[in-house]
Amino acid sequence: MATDRQGFEIRVAAAAENVPLVRHALRAYLETVPMPEDRVAEVVLAVTEACANVVVHAYPDADGDLQVAADLDGDVVEVRVRDNGRGITPRVDSPGLGVGLPVMAAIADSIELGKANGSGTEVRMTFAVRDTASHPGSDSATLST
Amino acid sequence: MATDRQGFEIRVAAAAENVPLVRHALRAYLETVPMPEDRVAEVVLAVTEACANVVVHAYPDADGDLQVAADLDGDVVEVRVRDNGRGITPRVDSPGLGVGLPVMAAIADSIELGKANGSGTEVRMTFAVRDTASHPGSDSATLST
Amino acid sequence: MTDVNGVDRTTAGIDVVELVGENDLSTSAQVERQIGEAISAGRGVVVDMTEATFIDSAVLRVLLSGQDRAATVGVGFAIALGTTTGHAVRRLLELTGLSERLVIATGRTEAVAKAAEANPASR
Amino acid sequence: MTDVNGVDRTTAGIDVVELVGENDLSTSAQVERQIGEAISAGRGVVVDMTEATFIDSAVLRVLLSGQDRAATVGVGFAIALGTTTGHAVRRLLELTGLSERLVIATGRTEAVAKAAEANPASR
Ligand SMILES: Nc1ncnc2c1ncn2[C@@H]1O[C@H](COP(=O)(O)OP(=O)(O)O)[C@@H](O)[C@H]1O
Ligand SMILES: Nc1ncnc2c1ncn2[C@@H]1O[C@H](COP(=O)(O)OP(=O)(O)O)[C@@H](O)[C@H]1O
Numbered sequence: 001m002a003t004d005r006q007g008f009e010i011r012v013a014a015a016a017e018n019v020p021l022v023r024h025a026l027r028a029y030l031e032t033v034p035m036p037e038d039r040v041a042e043v044v045l046a047v048t049e050a051c052a053n054v055v056v057h058a059y060p061d062a063d064g065d066l067q068v069a070a071d072l073d074g075d076v077v078e079v080r081v082r083d084n085g086r087g088i089t090p091r092v093d094s095p096g097l098g099v100g101l102p103v104m105a106a107i108a109d110s111i112e113l114g115k116a117n118g119s120g121t122e123v124r125m126t127f128a129v130r131d132t133a134s135h136p137g138s139d140s141a142t143l144s145t
Numbered sequence: 146m147a148t149d150r151q152g153f154e155i156r157v158a159a160a161a162e163n164v165p166l167v168r169h170a171l172r173a174y175l176e177t178v179p180m181p182e183d184r185v186a187e188v189v190l191a192v193t194e195a196c197a198n199v200v201v202h203a204y205p206d207a208d209g210d211l212q213v214a215a216d217l218d219g220d221v222v223e224v225r226v227r228d229n230g231r232g233i234t235p236r237v238d239s240p241g242l243g244v245g246l247p248v249m250a251a252i253a254d255s256i257e258l259g260k261a262n263g264s265g266t267e268v269r270m271t272f273a274v275r276d277t278a279s280h281p282g283s284d285s286a287t288l289s290t
Numbered sequence: 291m292t293d294v295n296g297v298d299r300t301t302a303g304i305d306v307v308e309l310v311g312e313n314d315l316s317t318s319a320q321v322e323r324q325i326g327e328a329i330s331a332g333r334g335v336v337v338d339m340t341e342a343t344f345i346d347s348a349v350l351r352v353l354l355s356g357q358d359r360a361a362t363v364g365v366g367f368a369i370a371l372g373t374t375t376g377h378a379v380r381r382l383l384e385l386t387g388l389s390e391r392l393v394i395a396t397g398r399t400e401a402v403a404k405a406a407e408a409n410p411a412s413r
Numbered sequence: 414m415t416d417v418n419g420v421d422r423t424t425a426g427i428d429v430v431e432l433v434g435e436n437d438l439s440t441s442a443q444v445e446r447q448i449g450e451a452i453s454a455g456r457g458v459v460v461d462m463t464e465a466t467f468i469d470s471a472v473l474r475v476l477l478s479g480q481d482r483a484a485t486v487g488v489g490f491a492i493a494l495g496t497t498t499g500h501a502v503r504r505l506l507e508l509t510g511l512s513e514r515l516v517i518a519t520g521r522t523e524a525v526a527k528a529a530e531a532n533p534a535s536r
Contacts, residue, residue, distance in 0.1 A: 016439040023435070023467075041467070041501040048469045052438045090247035090386045092354060097474040098243040099509055102235035106508050110259040113250040161316040168312070168344075186344070186378040193346045197315045235509045237477060242351040244386055251385055 007071050014059055014066040014083060019051045022068050026079070033072050035129050043077065043127050046107040049100040050081035050123045056096060058085025058121065076109075077127045084120040088113060152216050159204055159211040159228060164196045167213050171224070178217050180274050188222065188272050191252040194245040195226035195268045201241060203230025203266065221254075222272045229265040233258060297324050302406040304334040304366060306398060310341045315348035325356040334366030334409035336401040343376035350382060357392055366405030368393040420447050425529040427457040427489060429521060433464045438471035448479040457489030457532035459524040466499035473505060480515055489528030491516040 008029040012018040023044055030040045047068065054066045067082040105111050108125035116122040153174040157163040168189055175185045192213065199211045212227040250256050253270035261267040295317065298306040305328035313321060321337075328335045337353060339345070353369065360367035369392050371380065383389040395401035418440065421429040428451035436444060444460075451458045460476060462468070476492065483490035492515050494503065506512040518524035 016437075019437055019439055020435060023437075038500040038504075041499060042504055045467070045469065045501045045505060048437055048467075052469060052471060055438065088247050088250040090244035090251060092242060092244060092350075092386055092388065092391070094243070097237060097470045097477070098239070099235035099237060099470050099473070101246050102233050103470060103505065103508060105233040105258040106235060107504075110257060112255060112257040114255040161314075164314055164316055165312060168314075183377045183381075186376060187381055190344070190346065190378045190382060193314055193344075197346060197348060200315065237473075237509055237511065237514070242347045242354070244347050244350070248347060248382065248385060252381075 007069070009067070009069045011065055011067045014054050014064050014085075016052075016055050018066065019048060019055060022051055022066065023048050026068060026070060029070055030077070033077060033129055035077065035127070039127070042107045043079070046104045046125060046127075047079055047081060049103050050125070052096075053100050053123075054081065054083040054085065054121075057089070057091070057094075058083040060086065072129070075129045077129060079125050079127070081123045081125075082116050082120065084116065084118065087115060087119060088121050152214070154212070154214045156210055156212045159199050159209050159230075161197075161200050163211065164193060164200060167196055167211065168193050171213060171215060174215055175222070178222060178274055180222065180272070184272070187252045188224070188270075191249045191270060191272075192224055192226060194248050195270070197241075198245055198268075199226065199228040199230065199266075202234070202236070202239075203228040205231065217274070220274045222274060224270050224272070226268045226270075227261050227265065229261065229263065232260060232264060233266050295321065295324070297328070299333075300402055302334075302402055303332075303409050304336055304402050304405045305331075306336045306338050306402065308338040308341070309345070309349070312344040313342060313349045314344070314346040318346075318348040318352050321349060322352045322356070325352065326359070329356070329359050329363055329365055332363070332365060334405040335360060336368050336370055336398065336405050338370045338398050338401065339375055339379055340370050340372030340398060341374055342379050344378045345382060347382070347386075350386065350388060353392060354388065360408075364408075364410060366408035368395050368401040368405040370395055370398045370401035372397050418444065418447070420451070422456075423459075423525055425457075425525055426455075426532050427459055427525050427528045429459045429461050429525065431461040431464065432468070432472070435467040436465060436472045437467070437469040441469075441471040441475050444472060445475045445479070448475065449482070452479070452482050452486055452488055455486070455488060457528040458483060459491050459493055459521065459528050461493045461521050461524065462498055462502055463493050463495030463521060464497055465502050467501045468505060470505070470509075473509060473511060476515060477511065483531075487531075487533060489531035491518050491524040491528040493518055493521045493524035495520050 010022055010025050026047055027044050064084055070079045109128055110126050112124040114122050155167055155170050171192055172189050209229055215224045254273055255271050257269040259267050295310055296308050307324045325335050357367045393404055395404045418433055419431050430447045448458050480490045516527055518527045
């Protein structure tokens with residue numbers, strides 16, 4: 001059984017080609033906590049969307065870091081995605097599909113967006129380790145084809 | 146000087162024509178807390194965007210309520226916008242401009258999106274009463290770097 | 291609450307759609323219609339927000355799509371701001387970067403002149 | 414890590430763009446190019462995601478714009494899912510309502526048949 005407050009931390013340059021690395025490292029971490037496999041896939045999707053936003057939006061004219069940290073606290077995994085960029089800035093001309101934040105909000109049990117120390121953005125998401133009633137439908141991804 | 150934990154609460158049908166009512170009631174409440182006038186205008190904008198999302202997205206096929214509550218806790222106003230709708234659901238065909246959530250995140254010191262009890266969405270935003278902490282350093286995010 | 295918005299027709303082939311007081315998703319359809327009617331009739335548009343105290347992103351969407359439609363049709367389009375324009379209006383334009391994307395003038399007269407420049411009816 | 418995606422040309426005038434393993438914003442431009450080349454050449458497209466374990470919204474955007482472009486040009490477009498398609502792929506399609514907006518088939522053969530129905534080259 002996993003001990004509380006096991007931690008995970010990674011810091012890479014905010015570049016698209018690093019997002020798979022972050023994802024794989026996070027997935028490896030999540031495999032050490034008692035979370036159903038399908039739920040791990042969803043958490044990894046939500047965190048990928050947050051990382052993609054750092055790559056696409058945080059540093060319009062410069063290089064910068066992408067940091068991801070995760071902790072298991074009791075039955076809840078908290079993941080924090082952080083940058084030192086320009087802070088959340090609405091864009092009417094975003095190159096994205098515009099579903100990143102709502103996808104994160106739909107998957108996570110809660111999501112908090114805050115200003116990181118100094119500058120930049122911190123996205124904090126929580127996910128119950130066991131797939132309880134807090135997100136109905138998340139385990140019934142029945143796409144009939 | 147305002148006492149802590151002064152409260153504000155309003156509940157209306159989730160309809161576009163009620164959003165101005167909520168806005169005016171909230172503005173009247175905010176005028177009782179020591180917040181600069183321009184900052185009140187921004188808070189009211191962020192809350193309007195959250196209310197608009199309830200009207201546009203929360204109840205696709207039904208009627209429902211829009212609830213807004215606010216509290217002053219020390220130097221921080223917390224506003225909660227709540228519905229009992231379908232929960233945050235990403236849409237690629239949203240009729241909106243897609244800047245609602247980022248506008249809220251840019252204006253608020255922090256924003257949390259969570260599932261309301263049972264069903265629906267709760268958007269919780271905090272705003273420092275005095276404009277000091279509204280930018281850098283407002284958050285004691287603890288990602289050891 | 292929200293004062294009544296109106297439309298003035300100028301001699302320069304420009305309709306002035308005036309946003310008075312607060313406008314949001316509850317009035318944005320009306321604003322969209324007023325802008326659309328002017329453009330459909332081949333007239334340019336000024337959206338006068340000198341007396342606008344508040345707009346939300348639903349109104350912003352209407353402004354953007356109005357400007358895009360005017361450009362497609364080939365008529366002028368400009369926004370008028372002024373000293374009595376509300377802080378929420380300026381803040382929203384600024385936050386979203388639209389203060390750079392929209393054609394914005396100080397006061398109605400300057401806005402009408404800017405819109406008329408792009409307007410075939412006035413050339 | 415991400416396996417290499419490939420493109421197969423079928424006899425039915427359909428190119429099959431195969432997404433293998435994980436795809437996200439780091440590979441979405443490549444996928445977009447592959448889809449775009451097929452459509453530009455007047456061929457229909459099947460995006461075979463039967464072996465796709467993961468996609469993000471950057472890939473979703475490419476799928477949607479591919480389908481839109483195919484419809485504009487008048488060639489077929491379909492997605493193939495299968496039992497080995499990853500949970501994250503199905504969940505993202507479902508969450509965003511795209512499982513209803515995209516033409517989705519079970520397996521490559523059925524997807525090619527669906528795309529060929531809409532494809533002038535195969536009629
Ligand atoms: N880390 C970030 N730094 C700066 N801006 C951000 C960040 N994350 C999100 N944003 C802003 O929030 C908006 C909404 O993000 P999202 O829902 O993921 O849609 P998309 O990225 O497709 O536009 C973005 O367009 C961007 O303006
Ligand atoms: N209260 C809510 N209930 C359900 N879905 C919501 C709610 N608020 C936001 N959403 C979802 O989040 C998305 C992003 O919201 P927003 O950034 O305000 O953009 P827009 O409303 O213009 O699409 C919406 O398109 C919608 O799918």
